Structure formats: C-alpha cells, structure tokens
Amino acid sequence: MIQLHNVGLSYQPEAAALSDINLKIPKGDFVFLTGQSGAGKSTLLKLLYAELTPTRGQVLIDGQNLTRLSRSQIPLVRRSIGVVFQDYKLLPNRTVLENVAITLEVLGWGQRDIGKKVFHILKRMGLESKLNSTPLRLSGGEQQRVALARALVNDPKILIADEPTGNLDEENKEAILDFFKEANNRGTTVVVATHDRRVIENSHRRVIRLDKGRIVDQGRIVDQGETGSAPEESAEVADDSTQG
Amino acid sequence: MTAPKANAMKKTTKPAGAVRPKLAQEGFFGRSGYFFARALANLRQNVFVSVVTVGTISLALLIAALFLLVYVNLEGLANGWSDKVQITAYFDKEPAPLAVAALKTTVKSIPGTKSVTFISKQEAESRLRARLKGQESLLEGVNADVLPASLEIRLDREHRDNFAVTHYVAALKKVQGIGEVQYGEEWVQRFNTFMNFFRLMGLLLGSFLTIAVLFIVSNTIKLTIYARKEELELLSLVGATRFFIKAPFLIEGVLQGALGALLSLLALAGCYFAFLHNAGSFLGVNPAGAGLSFLSPLHLAVILGGGVLLGFIGSLTSLRRFVNV
Incomplete structure (x- = not known):
C-alpha cells in the first residue's frame, strides 16, 4: 500500500512542485499518473523511492514512513521497489547481463544464482542474444527492456516507471505494457507516469491526473477482481486526456 | 482480459525464482571476494x-621520489663533509x-666525543716532514721539541x-694540561x-612537492569518480x-x-x-665517498605506502562528496 498524506514539495521557497497531495494506492493496483510536462509526475515518483524528501506531509510505503527513515534504512526500502527511469540509467561500460545483475548483487546473491535469474528474465524479454552487448549497441526499445528487466529481476513489491514508452514505436509500447501487466498479475503494485494518451486509453486502469503539482483527478480505485476491465473509467480517461 | 481470467492467471503464475537464494554474508569480509572482483572489473571496464589515474600517481610519486633521492644523497654528502x-x-x-691514557679517558667522558687520538711531539714532527716532502731544507735545525703534543678529537x-x-x-679547556684549542671556528x-x-630548503621544497602531489592525485581521483x-x-x-557502493571504489583506489x-619506483x-648511478664520476666525486646511492628499503616502503594511502584517501574523500545515500 502506498499512501501520501498532505504531501508538498518545493525546490525553491516560492515555487511548489507538489502541493496537498493525498493519495492511496492499494497493494496490487495498476495506476497511471498523467498530466502535462511539469505537472509533477516525476517528482511524485521520486518521493516514492525516496530520491526526494517532501518538504511537508508524509509518504508511507507498506506502513513505513519514508520521511522518518534514517539514511541507512532507505536502501532497504529501495530494494523492494523496481524503478524504470525515464533516461533508463543503464551503465554504458557494462554488458546487458551486468546491468541487470546489479539489482541482485546489491541483495547479496551468489554469482551462479544471479546468472540463472538474469538469463531467465532477459530471455522472457527476448534479449537472450544480447547478454554480452553493451547498452549503446542496443535499440531504444531494447534498452527500455533492459531497464525493465533490471527493475523486475528481484520481483519487487512495487514497480515504478517514468515515461516508459516515451520514445518507443507502437509495437515496442505494447510489448513494454504487456510486461507491466504481467508483473501486476503476479501481485506487483505498478505505478506508471505517462502523458501518452493512447497508452492510458488501451489499458483501462486507474488514472491519477496531476496539474501544476496538484491532483485534479484521483481516478476510480478499481477493485482487485475488476483489474483489466473498467469500461466506464476508460471512457472517462479518454475524455480527460483530451483536455490534458 | 476478464476479471476471472485475470484471477486464474494470478493463481497459476508463480514469479520465476521467487525463492531467493541464501544471501552472502554481510560486511566487508563476507563480501570481500565480490568487492575485489568488482574493483578489478571496474579497472578493466574503465581502462582509459x-x-x-595510475599514470598521474606514478608521475607525481616519481617526482617526489627523485627529490627524495637527491636530498638523501646530498645529505649523505654533507654528512661526509661534517x-x-x-x-x-x-x-x-x-x-x-x-x-696519556688517563687524559684520553677524561676527554672521552665529555659528552659528544666520538674519537680521541694522541699525537706526540715526535709524531707531529714526522707529519710535518711528510707534508713538506721535497722542501726538507725548510726544516733544517728544527727538532721535535718545537712542536707541541696534542689530542685530535672527532665529535x-x-x-x-x-x-x-x-x-x-669550553669543557675541554677545563681539562688539566690542555692549553690552546683549535677547531676552525669560522669553517664550522x-x-x-x-x-x-640546505635542510630548510629541503623541508620547504619537500612540503610544496607533497602538497602538489596530494593535490594532483586527489583531483585526478575526484575527476575519475565524477566521471562515474x-x-x-x-x-x-x-x-x-553506502558501504556497498564505496568498498569497490576504495579497493580500486x-x-x-x-x-x-x-x-x-621502477622508473626511479x-x-x-x-x-x-654514474653521476658521481660525472661530478668528479668518488661515488662511494660521496654516498650517491639508491634509496634505502625504508624509503622505498614509504613511497609504496604513500601511493596506497594516496589512492585510498583520494577515493574516500571524493566518494564522500558523491555518495549521499
């Protein structure tokens, strides 16, 4: 469960990036965070994996208040959250295999287990032939899948993605979204920030809309059993997104 | 996909590798193998x-080592003169x-005495004759009684x-029987x-050089860490x-x-x-006498230890700036 209570964040004294954010995302939910550029989507996501600390309010992940954690406790929280960064953050001088393995190395897995697990997930992503390539030799879609593999390889409780379909063609967008759905079906809570209207329309999931750092639409919280079928909401989203 | 289908999928699909392998031991020693392997891989993957970094450290230390070599040899030379x-x-x-024996013992008991040699009147005369070889006529009519007996003392x-x-x-003059004392006051x-x-210059130059080496090496390491x-x-x-992030970088350093x-040291x-090695003969000084020698094992160990310390401290201070987890 992700909970934000009266969260506000200001980079500068008189310019609030986020204000009065109250939000609940139940465990196992699949949520889209949308809004125009500069609406505060990325900032809100950064609060969830403690890259930023709110100037006001509280952020709770599974009951743990991130704003009260010590510096040494933050890594432990991050280990249960997979993040697909907007700029992928792949290390150019490491191979695809090594890039994905980082997540498991941090957890202290042995090399043999890491090799098996990484190969397994990269095979699922269709990247088994690229194990020893460096990221710069991959296409945009392939790089995105490597970033996703790195985020998912340790079966995180929460998956966060910032504009994951930004530079991808339709085919790659579909593939990436399928991986998100697959992870969600396994019980992972998924939070995706996007301004891609078509992605939202086709997914029929809860949509939270941000505007100028405030939540302007919480979206309907879909019951676990309803996941994947919310026709009324999809119509609503289509309407909303035409405005946004 | 309908809701029941989704539920069915939830039940049947098990996360691959959900059973996590036993974690490696925490702490440096538990994971030292990984940290060393990672440090070596980092060196390999960031060859340039x-x-x-290695080139800068070796050049900076070579300059310092050359200075030390010259200083130690000059100090040896000066000590020879002293x-x-x-x-x-x-x-x-x-x-x-x-x-005579009692006098020698008295003089030896004065703090600072290294050696005492008694020169009798007879010996003084024969030394003078030896020095004036070829001009013996000058010493005609001179007998040993003219020259005083003496003690030659090294400190x-x-x-x-x-x-x-x-x-x-002053202490020597108090010894019974000793009259005049000469020691080349002006020369001393x-x-x-x-x-x-010479020592002040050495200290100043050495300090400047040490600061320059510290500055160059720490900045080079800072730049390499900044690049990553x-x-x-x-x-x-x-x-x-923080420890997991820093350990391989520190080992690398x-x-x-x-x-x-x-x-x-190899270049030196x-x-x-x-x-x-041959500079002594170029300078017209006997190499053995002039003490133009290689650095002692202690000096070599200090340079090696200095390199290790530079790498470690340089990495540690740079990481402090970039790792704010």
Whole structure:
C-alpha cells in the first residue's frame, strides 16, 4: 500500500512542485499518473523511492514512513521497489547481463544464482542474444527492456516507471505494457507516469491526473477482481486526456 | 482480459525464482571476494580512466621520489663533509706516557666525543716532514721539541653544530694540561649555516612537492569518480548501502595507488641505474665517498605506502562528496 498524506514539495521557497497531495494506492493496483510536462509526475515518483524528501506531509510505503527513515534504512526500502527511469540509467561500460545483475548483487546473491535469474528474465524479454552487448549497441526499445528487466529481476513489491514508452514505436509500447501487466498479475503494485494518451486509453486502469503539482483527478480505485476491465473509467480517461 | 481470467492467471503464475537464494554474508569480509572482483572489473571496464589515474600517481610519486633521492644523497654528502669537524687540543707540556691514557679517558667522558687520538711531539714532527716532502731544507735545525703534543678529537654527529661545538670546547679547556684549542671556528660556522639552509630548503621544497602531489592525485581521483557518478547514483537507487557502493571504489583506489607507486619506483630505479648511478664520476666525486646511492628499503616502503594511502584517501574523500545515500 502506498499512501501520501498532505504531501508538498518545493525546490525553491516560492515555487511548489507538489502541493496537498493525498493519495492511496492499494497493494496490487495498476495506476497511471498523467498530466502535462511539469505537472509533477516525476517528482511524485521520486518521493516514492525516496530520491526526494517532501518538504511537508508524509509518504508511507507498506506502513513505513519514508520521511522518518534514517539514511541507512532507505536502501532497504529501495530494494523492494523496481524503478524504470525515464533516461533508463543503464551503465554504458557494462554488458546487458551486468546491468541487470546489479539489482541482485546489491541483495547479496551468489554469482551462479544471479546468472540463472538474469538469463531467465532477459530471455522472457527476448534479449537472450544480447547478454554480452553493451547498452549503446542496443535499440531504444531494447534498452527500455533492459531497464525493465533490471527493475523486475528481484520481483519487487512495487514497480515504478517514468515515461516508459516515451520514445518507443507502437509495437515496442505494447510489448513494454504487456510486461507491466504481467508483473501486476503476479501481485506487483505498478505505478506508471505517462502523458501518452493512447497508452492510458488501451489499458483501462486507474488514472491519477496531476496539474501544476496538484491532483485534479484521483481516478476510480478499481477493485482487485475488476483489474483489466473498467469500461466506464476508460471512457472517462479518454475524455480527460483530451483536455490534458 | 476478464476479471476471472485475470484471477486464474494470478493463481497459476508463480514469479520465476521467487525463492531467493541464501544471501552472502554481510560486511566487508563476507563480501570481500565480490568487492575485489568488482574493483578489478571496474579497472578493466574503465581502462582509459584507470591508465590516466595510475599514470598521474606514478608521475607525481616519481617526482617526489627523485627529490627524495637527491636530498638523501646530498645529505649523505654533507654528512661526509661534517666528519671534517675536528678539534685539536694542544698540551703546554707533553704528558708522561702513563698520563696519556688517563687524559684520553677524561676527554672521552665529555659528552659528544666520538674519537680521541694522541699525537706526540715526535709524531707531529714526522707529519710535518711528510707534508713538506721535497722542501726538507725548510726544516733544517728544527727538532721535535718545537712542536707541541696534542689530542685530535672527532665529535659525533649530534654535537657538530655551532652551539654544541662551543660548549664542548669550553669543557675541554677545563681539562688539566690542555692549553690552546683549535677547531676552525669560522669553517664550522659557515658549514653549519649551509647545512641549516640546505635542510630548510629541503623541508620547504619537500612540503610544496607533497602538497602538489596530494593535490594532483586527489583531483585526478575526484575527476575519475565524477566521471562515474551515474554509476554511484544508480547503485544507490537500486538499494545499495553506502558501504556497498564505496568498498569497490576504495579497493580500486588502493590498487591504483599501489600500481602507481610501483611504476614510479621502477622508473626511479631505471633513472638511477641508467644515469644517476654514474653521476658521481660525472661530478668528479668518488661515488662511494660521496654516498650517491639508491634509496634505502625504508624509503622505498614509504613511497609504496604513500601511493596506497594516496589512492585510498583520494577515493574516500571524493566518494564522500558523491555518495549521499
């Protein structure tokens, strides 16, 4: 469960990036965070994996208040959250295999287990032939899948993605979204920030809309059993997104 | 997909590898193998940056080592000269042979005495004759009685400065039977002024050089770590602890420092055996006498340890700036 209570964040004294954010995302939910550029989507996501600390309010992940954690406790929280960064953050001088393995190395897995697990997930992503390539030799879609593999390889409780379909063609967008759905079906809570209207329309999931750092639409919280079928909401989203 | 289908999928699909393998032991020693392997892989994967760092460390240490080599040799040379600080104490009357031993013991008991040699009137005359060889006519009619008997005294290294020599001479003059005392006062003063100046210059140059080496090496390491700040950032975002992030970088720093120091010592040995080794004969000084020698094992160990320490401290201070997890 992700909970934000009266969260506000200001980079500068008189310019609030986020204000009065109250939000609940139940465990196992699949949520889209949308809004125009500069609406505060990325900032809100950064609060969830403690890259930023709110100037006001509280952020709770599974009951743990991130704003009260010590510096040494933050890594432990991050280990249960997979993040697909907007700029992928792949290390150019490491191979695809090594890039994905980082997540498991941090957890202290042995090399043999890491090799098996990484190969397994990269095979699922269709990247088994690229194990020893460096990221710069991959296409945009392939790089995105490597970033996703790195985020998912340790079966995180929460998956966060910032504009994951930004530079991808339709085919790659579909593939990436399928991986998100697959992870969600396994019980992972998924939070995706996007301004891609078509992605939202086709997914029929809860949509939270941000505007100028405030939540302007919480979206309907879909019951676990309803996941994947919310026709009324999809119509609503289509309407909303035409405005946004 | 309908809701029941989704539910069915939830039940049937098990996360692959959900059963996590046993974690490796925490702490440095539990994971030292991983940290060393990662440090070596980092060196391999960042060849250019590693070569630049090792090259900078070895060049900086080579300059420092060359300075040390020159300083140590000059100090050795100067110490050789200081052996010439000799005091001659003349007797008013030649002491009886039996009294000589007692006098020598008295003089030896004065703090700072290294050696005492008795020169009898006879010996003084034969020395003079030896010096004036070929001009013996000058000494016609001169007998041994004209020359005074004396004690030639050498001081140990700690008692060769102006103050100690004056103090020593005052004590010597109190010994019964000793008349005049000569010790080349002006020469001793000039020599000691030169030595003090030389040591001060050495200290100043050495300090500047050390600061320059520290500055160059720490900045090079800082730049190399800055070039990899994305890696540091990513590691922290996937949940690595500060220690986990820093350990491989610190090992890398130590390896680079040690490698740089070894290379600098090899280059120093190369310079020494190719050129400096023979510098004594170029300068017209006897190499053995002048003490133009290679650095002692202690000095070599200090340079090697300095390299390791530079790599470690340089990495540690730079990481502090970039790892804010």
